[in-house]
Amino acid sequence: LWAMRPVVDRAAEADEAEPRLLATLDGHHGAVNCVRWSADGLLLASGSDDHLVMLWRQAAAGEAGASAPFGSRAPPSAERWRCVLTLTGHAGDVVDLAWAPAGHRLASVSLDNTVRVWEAAGAAAGGGAQLGGAQQQVAVLQGHHGMAKGVGWDPVGRYIASQGDDRAVLVWESREWSLAGARCC
Numbered sequence: 001l002w003a004m005r006p007v008v009d010r011a012a013e014a015d016e017a018e019p020r021l022l023a024t025l026d027g028h029h030g031a032v033n034c035v036r037w038s039a040d041g042l043l044l045a046s047g048s049d050d051h052l053v054m055l056w057r058q059a060a061a062g063e064a065g066a067s068a069p070f071g072s073r074a075p076p077s078a079e080r081w082r083c084v085l086t087l088t089g090h091a092g093d094v095v096d097l098a099w100a101p102a103g104h105r106l107a108s109v110s111l112d113n114t115v116r117v118w119e120a121a122g123a124a125a126g127g128g129a130q131l132g133g134a135q136q137q138v139a140v141l142q143g144h145h146g147m148a149k150g151v152g153w154d155p156v157g158r159y160i161a162s163q164g165d166d167r168a169v170l171v172w173e174s175r176e177w178s179l180a181g182a183r184c185c
Contacts, residue, residue: 030048051093157174
């Protein structure tokens with residue numbers, strides 16, 4: 001995570017004591033393809049080639065958080081972050097994520113052709129255990145005939161749109177998790 005203050009404030013840019021690198025979040029075992037902030041800014045979701053979605057939050061005072069590996073010469077992080085939830089269930093690389101406008105649900109798409117919707121309520125508060133995705137999974141949406149590559153919620157959270165290599169955009173209704181419409185080129 002990088003600090004933006006030195007980018008937008010000339011005084012901060014000139015101040016050598018102003019941190020540039022806030023934290024390095026290390027936990028995935030594959031390339032990280034996407035990261036998305038929750039609407040309230042308390043959680044950061046990351047999706048990776050390791051088929052996992054990880055939810056991160058800043059560690060509270062006195063709480064353990066990610067630090068540089070033992071023996072590393074990396075400078076200490078300005079902020080401490082921790083993984084509060086690991087969501088499992090995808091059988092392929094996770095390539096896009098989208099938070100619902102209310103911020104308690106997260107949609108992920110994968111090269112396994114699925115859209116998965118997860119419940120993330122409570123993750124910002126902590127608890128801290130890494131849970132399997134089965135406990136957090138709300139829906140598995142299947143309809144793409146090629147790799148699903150993009151996902152987004154409508155502004156009020158009633159629909160999810162997904163797009164894939166099959167050149168289709170699928171619109172899903174979020175109350176019944178049913179296909180509401182499709183558009184193909």
